[in-house]
Amino acid sequence: MAVNGVDDMKANKDIEPMAMRMRRRILDMSLRCEGPTHLGGGLSIVEILAVLYGRVMNYRSDDTRWVDRDRFILSKGHGVLAYFSALAEASIINEETFRSFKVNGSALIAHPVMNLDLGIESSNGSLGQGLSLAVGMGWAARQQGKTWKIYLVLGDGECNEGSVWEAAMSAAQYGLGNLVAVIDNNRFQSDGLTEDIISSGRLAEKWRSFGWNVHEVDGHDIDQLITVLTGSLPSEMPTCVIAHTVKGKGVHFMENNNEWHHNRLTQSTYEKAIASLTVAS
C-alpha cells in the first residue's frame, strides 16, 4: 500500500532495499526454474516497479479486486521476473505462489496471464497490445467518474510495434490524464542494440509529438522516479515517462550484455550474480 504524507522520505528510503530484494528474487526465480528467462529486461525495470508498487500505486494486498485500485499492465510481458517479484514484495502473491514460477501448470509463466486474484490485470506476451487495453480502461474509468490510474511499462524495442502508436494517438485524442506509460529505454531489443535494428530515434520527441506529457528520468534513480510519478500530472493529457535504464542492471556481467536477454543461470553464474549484487550495494 502506498504511503502518503509525513513519512515520505522514510518511505522513499524503503524502496532501495525493496529493489535489492527484487533482484535477489529475480535471480532465485531464474535459477529455480532451471531454464532460460528474460533476465536483462527484467533487471532493467526493477526500480520502476519497486517505485510503483512500493510508493506510487494504491492497492490492497488482501483485496486484489478492490474496484478503486490503480491498475498496472506489463505491456512488455517478458518482464515478468521483475513483475512477479514486485507482486511478492507487495504481498499480493504469497511465497508459495511466487515459487511456482514456470512450474508446469502454474499461474506464473514467462508472460503475464490475467488473474485478478493474483493482481495480474491482463494477459501479455504479444508486444504492442497493452497500451490499447489501457486506453480502453482509462476511457472507462473517466466515464465512470473514477479517479484510479493506469500505469504500464512498455519496452523501447516494443515501440517498434505500430499498434503502440495507434494507441498512443488515441490516448492523446481522448485526453486520458489517468494514463501513465513508463518506457523501459534500455536501448536493446532481442537481436541487439535498437540503434542497429530499428532505432528509437528521439523517443521523447516522438511521444511529445503524439500529444503526450513527457518526462525523462534515470530509470534506476528512485528519487527521480518518485518525483515524476507522484508529482502532479496534467489532468487531460496522458503521461509518458521515458526511463533511461541499463539492460541487466545490477549484475555486472549482465549489464548491457544482450546474451542475457533470455538465458539460463547455472549455480556458478547465479553465485557470481548474487555476489555482484552485494558489491553493487
Added chain:
Amino acid sequence: MTLEINATTVRQWSRVGPRGMYGQAILDVATRHEQVVVLSADLGNSSGLDRFKNSFPDRFINVGVAEQNLIGVAAGVAREGFVPFASSFAPFISMRASEQVRMNLGYMNLNVKAVGIGSGLAMGFLGNSHFGLEDVAVLRSIPGITIVSPADCAEIVKTVRAAVDLEGPMYIRLTGSVNCPIVNTQEYDFEVGKAIALRGGSEVALIATGSMVAVSLAAAAELERRGLSAAVYNFHTIKPLDIDTLQGICEKYLNIVTVEEHARIGGLGSAVAETTAAWGNRPRHLIVGLPDVWGKTGDYSYLLEHHELTTSHVTAKVERFLGSDLKCCG
C-alpha cells in the same frame, strides 16, 4: 424505441439492409442498457451508427483508422464493466486485428462484441480487399469466441439483444446488402447456440447461415416444385455449433447440404464436417460456399451469380448432389 418484428417493419428493415439495421439495433439496446458503448474505426457512418453517435455522443468511441487499437480499446472498456460493440469491415476485424482478437476476446475472454460489417461479398465493387471470405475460418479457430451470423434484419435485432445479455466475447457477422431477403416476418424464439428448423422435408436437409438462409428457403421451394423434398435449418450460430440439432438431422437424413457465403474452407460446412466426421452412418455432405479462388468483382448480385450462390445455382447443386454420386461441387 422498441423494434417490433412484424410484416411491416421487416419490409422496411430489408430496404435499410444489414448495416443500417445494426445501427438501429444498437441504438435500441443502448437506450435500455447504459453499459453499452459503441466503437468504430472511422466507419461510423458506413456502419449505420450516425444516430447512435448523435444520441449517445459520450458512449461512442472513434479510434480512427486503427483496427488493432479498436479491438484493444474495446477490450479495455469491457474489462471495466462496459459492453462494447466494435465494428469494422469483416477482414479488418478478423485479420488485421486478428491477434488483438485472439489475446483480448480469446485468451482474456473479455466481453467484447466484435461486429464484421459487409461480410461475404456484400461490398461488391469495393473488391476482395473488403470482402469477408475467411472471417469465420479465422475466428472459429480461436477458442472461446461465439460466432453468430444473422439470417436477416430481424435476426440482427435478435442477435444484438442477445449479445448484450450473453456475457462473453462474440463475433457478429453481417452478410447481405440493402433490399436483403426476409426470413422472419413475426416474433420468434431466438437463442444463441440453438439452430432453428424453418422448413420440414424428407430427402435432404439444407443447413444454412446468414444470407444463405433465405436462398436455401427459396431453393427448397424450387426443389419441391421439382419433386424433391428439402428441409431447411437456420444455423445462425456457427460457434458453438448446435450439436443436438445437428445430430437429429444426421439421424434423419441421408444427405445434408451446408450453404454459406463464406469460403468453403473453414466456415459452417467445415464446422459441421469436423463435428460429424467421427459419427457412424453419417449422411453425405455437400459444402456449398465460395470456391478457393480470387473471383472477379462486380455488384453484389453479379458476385452471387459468379460464385454460384443464387437460388437457382443452389437448387441445381442440391439436385445434382441428390441425383448422382457427385463427389464435390460446392
